[in-house]
Amino acid sequence: MARKTKKPSFVNFQHTSLQLQILEAGNVVRWNPKLAIEWMHEAELRVTTQVMAKLWNKTAKQMNKTMDMIEKCPSYNKTTYWGEFSIPSRLEFIEENLIDLEQYLMSKV
Secondary structure, three states: OOOOOOOOOHHHHHHHHHHHHHHHHHHHOOOOHHHHHHHHHHHHHHOOOHHHHHHHHHHHHHHHHHHHHHHHOOOOOHHHHHOOOOOOOOOOOOOOOHHHHHHHHHHHO
Protein backbone atom coordinates (compact mmCIF):
# COMPACT_ATOMS: atom_id res chain seq x y z
CA MET A 1 0.00 0.00 0.00
CA ALA A 2 1.31 3.44 -0.92
CA ARG A 3 2.17 5.86 1.83
CA LYS A 4 0.12 8.92 2.31
CA THR A 5 2.20 12.05 1.82
CA LYS A 6 1.74 14.99 4.11
CA LYS A 7 1.06 18.39 2.61
CA PRO A 8 3.53 21.07 3.66
CA SER A 9 2.29 23.45 6.30
CA PHE A 10 2.92 26.98 5.09
CA VAL A 11 1.83 28.42 8.42
CA ASN A 12 4.70 26.71 10.18
CA PHE A 13 7.10 27.77 7.45
CA GLN A 14 6.04 31.41 7.76
CA HIS A 15 6.31 31.20 11.53
CA THR A 16 9.82 29.77 11.26
CA SER A 17 10.94 32.34 8.70
CA LEU A 18 9.69 35.16 10.96
CA GLN A 19 11.50 33.66 13.93
CA LEU A 20 14.68 33.31 11.89
CA GLN A 21 14.42 36.91 10.63
CA ILE A 22 14.08 38.23 14.18
CA LEU A 23 16.98 36.15 15.48
CA GLU A 24 19.23 37.09 12.55
CA ALA A 25 18.47 40.79 13.05
CA GLY A 26 19.77 40.42 16.60
CA ASN A 27 22.99 39.01 15.19
CA VAL A 28 23.40 41.49 12.31
CA VAL A 29 23.08 44.55 14.56
CA ARG A 30 26.79 44.30 15.42
CA TRP A 31 27.87 44.86 11.81
CA ASN A 32 25.01 46.68 10.12
CA PRO A 33 22.57 48.22 12.61
CA LYS A 34 20.59 50.07 9.94
CA LEU A 35 19.79 46.81 8.13
CA ALA A 36 18.97 45.03 11.41
CA ILE A 37 16.52 47.77 12.40
CA GLU A 38 14.87 47.56 8.96
CA TRP A 39 14.49 43.79 9.39
CA MET A 40 12.93 44.26 12.81
CA HIS A 41 10.44 46.81 11.48
CA GLU A 42 9.48 44.39 8.68
CA ALA A 43 9.10 41.57 11.19
CA GLU A 44 7.04 43.78 13.50
CA LEU A 45 4.28 43.93 10.90
CA ARG A 46 4.17 40.11 10.67
CA VAL A 47 4.00 39.38 14.41
CA THR A 48 0.61 37.80 15.17
CA THR A 49 1.16 35.60 18.22
CA GLN A 50 2.22 36.18 21.80
CA VAL A 51 5.20 33.86 21.33
CA MET A 52 6.52 35.93 18.43
CA ALA A 53 5.81 39.17 20.33
CA LYS A 54 7.90 37.91 23.26
CA LEU A 55 10.71 36.89 20.92
CA TRP A 56 10.54 40.28 19.19
CA ASN A 57 10.72 42.12 22.52
CA LYS A 58 13.59 39.95 23.77
CA THR A 59 15.57 40.56 20.58
CA ALA A 60 14.77 44.30 20.59
CA LYS A 61 16.05 44.56 24.17
CA GLN A 62 19.24 42.71 23.20
CA MET A 63 19.72 44.91 20.11
CA ASN A 64 19.27 48.10 22.15
CA LYS A 65 21.87 46.90 24.66
CA THR A 66 24.28 46.01 21.86
CA MET A 67 23.92 49.43 20.22
CA ASP A 68 24.42 51.16 23.59
CA MET A 69 27.52 49.07 24.29
CA ILE A 70 29.06 49.79 20.87
CA GLU A 71 28.42 53.53 21.21
CA LYS A 72 30.30 53.55 24.55
CA CYS A 73 33.44 51.95 23.06
CA PRO A 74 36.41 54.31 22.66
CA SER A 75 36.83 53.25 19.01
CA TYR A 76 33.21 54.15 18.16
CA ASN A 77 32.87 56.34 15.08
CA LYS A 78 29.33 57.50 14.33
CA THR A 79 29.81 57.88 10.57
CA THR A 80 31.46 54.48 10.20
CA TYR A 81 28.84 52.67 12.27
CA TRP A 82 25.68 54.40 11.01
CA GLY A 83 26.84 55.71 7.65
CA GLU A 84 25.61 59.05 6.39
CA PHE A 85 22.16 58.51 7.88
CA SER A 86 21.01 59.96 11.17
CA ILE A 87 21.09 57.77 14.22
CA PRO A 88 17.69 56.13 14.66
CA SER A 89 16.04 55.89 18.03
CA ARG A 90 16.09 52.60 19.86
CA LEU A 91 13.54 49.89 19.12
CA GLU A 92 10.34 50.12 21.13
CA PHE A 93 8.67 47.05 22.58
CA ILE A 94 5.37 45.71 21.27
CA GLU A 95 2.40 44.51 23.27
CA GLU A 96 2.58 40.89 24.44
CA ASN A 97 -1.04 40.62 25.50
CA LEU A 98 -2.99 39.15 22.59
CA ILE A 99 -5.87 41.63 22.81
CA ASP A 100 -3.50 44.57 22.99
CA LEU A 101 -1.40 43.01 20.22
CA GLU A 102 -4.37 42.97 17.83
CA GLN A 103 -5.11 46.62 18.57
CA TYR A 104 -1.42 47.48 18.19
CA LEU A 105 -1.19 45.73 14.82
CA MET A 106 -4.33 47.46 13.55
CA SER A 107 -2.81 50.84 14.42
CA LYS A 108 0.33 50.01 12.37
CA VAL A 109 -1.64 49.26 9.17
